[in-house]
Amino acid sequence: MNAADRISVLAGWAGAATLAFCLAASPTWAQPAGARPFSPPRDSSMPPGEAGAQIRLGQRLTNETARLLPGNVGNALNCSSCHLGAGKVAKASPFVGVWNDYPGYNPRAGRDVTLTERINGCFRRSMNGKPLPPDSREMRAMLAYMRWLSADVPRGDRTGRGIGKINKDLVPDPVRGKAVYAASCASCHGDDGQGRKRDGEFVFPPLWGPQSFNIGAGMARTYTAAAFVLHNMPIAHGLNAPLGQGGALSPQDAVDVAEYFTHQPRPDFPDRLKDWPKGGKPKDARD
Numbered sequence: 001m002n003a004a005d006r007i008s009v010l011a012g013w014a015g016a017a018t019l020a021f022c023l024a025a026s027p028t029w030a031q032p033a034g035a036r037p038f039s040p041p042r043d044s045s046m047p048p049g050e051a052g053a054q055i056r057l058g059q060r061l062t063n064e065t066a067r068l069l070p071g072n073v074g075n076a077l078n079c080s081s082c083h084l085g086a087g088k089v090a091k092a093s094p095f096v097g098v099w100n101d102y103p104g105y106n107p108r109a110g111r112d113v114t115l116t117e118r119i120n121g122c123f124r125r126s127m128n129g130k131p132l133p134p135d136s137r138e139m140r141a142m143l144a145y146m147r148w149l150s151a152d153v154p155r156g157d158r159t160g161r162g163i164g165k166i167n168k169d170l171v172p173d174p175v176r177g178k179a180v181y182a183a184s185c186a187s188c189h190g191d192d193g194q195g196r197k198r199d200g201e202f203v204f205p206p207l208w209g210p211q212s213f214n215i216g217a218g219m220a221r222t223y224t225a226a227a228f229v230l231h232n233m234p235i236a237h238g239l240n241a242p243l244g245q246g247g248a249l250s251p252q253d254a255v256d257v258a259e260y261f262t263h264q265p266r267p268d269f270p271d272r273l274k275d276w277p278k279g280g281k282p283k284d285a286r287d
Contacts, residue, residue, distance in 0.1 A: 038160030040088040040096045040149060051144070058145025061138055062086045062095075065127065067201075069138060074129035075267075076195060076202045076211040082126060082219060084232060087149060090160030091231040097161055099150035110277035115143060125217040128267045164231035168223045168283075170255045177260030180253050184233075185261070193264055208264035215286045216269030219262070222284040226251075226258035
């Protein structure tokens with residue numbers, strides 16, 4: 001990662017509204033022998049003119065979602081709260097390559113969905129808000145940004161994608177998780193999980209409560225949250241953490257703390273009862 005891209009990633013984390021759950025993860029993570037490196041395009045490679053302006057707007061909307069789309073975001077989160085570094089960080093739910101996956105089958109919906117539908121699912125669940133009109137300027141910009149990030153990724157290439165893995169046989173202990181939270185998370189996200197602000201805007205987002213993701217969000221699931229925490233949380237290293245310092249917690253720590261914070265009070269999402277209509281509901285999906 002060059003200096004310009006490093007600055008871009010840090011800006012995406014610490015910018016107008018959110019640092020997501022941690023200060024971590026880097027696109028330069030260990031690759032299997034012979035694998036294609038995870039290498040998001042540089043911001044400097046955005047095209048000129050109207051096309052570039054649309055892509056840049058999409059990136060801004062990713063980093064400043066709550067501020068720029070207050071009518072659609074019902075909490076204090078941004079897209080970059082879960083898609084770190086404006087979707088350019090490996091194992092932090094990157095947007096790099098995501099364009100190639102859609103339309104595609106979504107087990108939670110029980111049908112094929114478009115990328116537009118997937119984005120709006122995040123607005124309804126993670127943002128606890130309202131969907132964007134499919135033909136809106138903002139939706140077109142977000143799609144353009146994701147398409148630009150995916151332009152050089154071969155179809156089917158999953159390098160750096162997702163949030164990493166965790167052993168789902170680990171049994172969570174929320175009492176121990178509360179202690180892990182106090183020791184490793186509260187300094188950024190607050191003793192009460194309500195996040196921390198600077199100059200009136202969230203620098204560290206709320207992990208529960210009315211300004212956090214609702215119960216239907218993927219991050220409300222214990223093992224999903226645990227995988228994200230495990231691979232993206234060098235809280236022990238603080239604000240000066242170098243990129244690529246994931247793994248500050250053990251897998252058991254991550255599962256325990258995820259069980260603790262995901263089961264704290266948060267907004268409901270009644271439509272979750274319609275999820276997985278064809279079966280296969282994960283064991284950590286919320287009832």
